[in-house]
Amino acid sequence: AQKVTQAQTEISVVEKEDVTLDCVYETRDTTYYLFWYKQPPSGELVFLIRRNSFDEQNEISGRYSWNFQKSTSSFNFTITASQVVDSAVYFCARLTSGTYKYIFGTGTRLKVLA
Amino acid sequence: DTGVSQDPRHKITKRGQNVTFRCDPISEHNRLYWYRQTLGQGPEFLTYFQNEAQLEKSRLLSDRFSAERPKGSFSTLEIQRTEQGDSAMYLCASTAQDRGEETQYFGPGTRLLVL
Numbered sequence: 001a002q003k004v005t006q007a008q009t010e011i012s013v014v015e016k017e018d019v020t021l022d023c024v025y026e027t028r029d030t031t032y033y034l035f036w037y038k039q040p041p042s043g044e045l046v047f048l049i050r051r052n053s054f055d056e057q058n059e060i061s062g063r064y065s066w067n068f069q070k071s072t073s074s075f076n077f078t079i080t081a082s083q084v085v086d087s088a089v090y091f092c093a094r095l096t097s098g099t100y101k102y103i104f105g106t107g108t109r110l111k112v113l114a
Numbered sequence: 115d116t117g118v119s120q121d122p123r124h125k126i127t128k129r130g131q132n133v134t135f136r137c138d139p140i141s142e143h144n145r146l147y148w149y150r151q152t153l154g155q156g157p158e159f160l161t162y163f164q165n166e167a168q169l170e171k172s173r174l175l176s177d178r179f180s181a182e183r184p185k186g187s188f189s190t191l192e193i194q195r196t197e198q199g200d201s202a203m204y205l206c207a208s209t210a211q212d213r214g215e216e217t218q219y220f221g222p223g224t225r226l227l228v229l
Contacts, residue, residue, distance in 0.1 A: 004156075033216050043203060045157070045220035091156050095216055100145065100170065102218060104156030 002026040004094050006105035013082050014113050021077045021108045023092030029053070031097035034068065034075045039089045039107070051075065052097075082112045116140060118221035120206050126227045127196055134192045135224045139208030146189050147218060148181055150174065151203040160204075163189060196228045 005024045013019045025034065036048040049059065051068050059066050063080045079086055089109045093102040119138045127133050139146045145164050149157035160179070161171045165186035175181075178196075183189040193200055203225050207218035 035217070037220070042222060043225065044222040045205065045207075047217055047219060050217050093156070097216075100147070100162050101159035101172075102149075102157070104158070106154065106156050 002028065002094070002096075002103065004092055004103050004105040006090075006092055006108050008108045009106070010109040010111070012111040012113060015084060016081050018078060018080050019082050019110065019112075021079075021090050021092075021110065023075045023077065023105060025073050025075065025092070025094045027073070027094060027096070029096045033095040033097065035093040035095070035102070036066065036075075036077050037091045037093065039091060041088070045091065048077075079110075082110075084112050084114050086110060087112045118206055118208055118219055120204075120221040120224050122224055123222060124225045124227075126229065128229050129196055129198060131196055132192065132194045133196060133226065134190055135204055135206075135226075136188060136190050137206030137221060138188045139206070140210075140219060141187075143208035143210045143219075144186065145209045146183060147207040147209075148189070148191055149205040149207065151205055151223070152201075157205050160191075193226075196226075198228045201226055201228045 003026050032053045034051045037045040039045050056068050065078045067076045089107045091107045092105045095102050121136045147162040148160040151157040159172050160175050161181050163183040166183050178194045181191045203223045205223045207220045209218045
């Protein structure tokens with residue numbers, strides 16, 4: 001199976017620290033999409049970002065930024081100046097163009113301590 | 115609120131009982147998906163619908179599981195003769211595939227506990 005690997009099971013940081021969540025994916029496809037979702041304790045998966053395989057431009061949205069590198073099959077997520085409200089489980093996922101089911105990683109639990 | 119909704123949010127049942135969950139997608143979305151998430155894992159695909167047609171079922175979906183989307187709007191997921199291994203979070207998602215929109219929007223999930 002073409003996996004999505006999130007090697008960091010749990011990360012703890014102190015508020016205002018920067019933190020990077022790693023995501024490495026496997027694919028033989030030329031066209032695919034990558035996603036990050038946030039899952040707070042309430043359980044709902046909240047969409048954060050989508051990238052397609054042809055767009056390697058990094059993106060910044062407020063305190064969030066994403067680094068997509070096809071050469072290393074990585075799509076890492078950085079939170080700058082972390083806040084307690086950032087505490088959640090973060091999932092990386094992949095979708096092959098023309099298909100319909102996401103392949104999720106196992107998630108990284110982020111704990112931001114006050 | 116125009117997001118994906120799921121009902122109930124929590125369900126506790128005894129082994130052997132049947133349970134049914136409901137999902138209401140975002141109104142203009144024609145694709146609807148069901149996923150299962152166990153503790154410490156990412157969601158795993160179960161099945162999906164395009165309008166009322168069920169187009170794919172995962173091997174995770176045993177014969178005890180059935181899903182319907184009779185009018186192409188809301189969907190139900192039924193589990194018959196529940197087993198303790200069915201305890202999980204059941205997530206529903208929807209997307210407007212015909213607009214080339216690949217992003218799936220998820221509901222809050224139904225957390226099932228089988229005793």
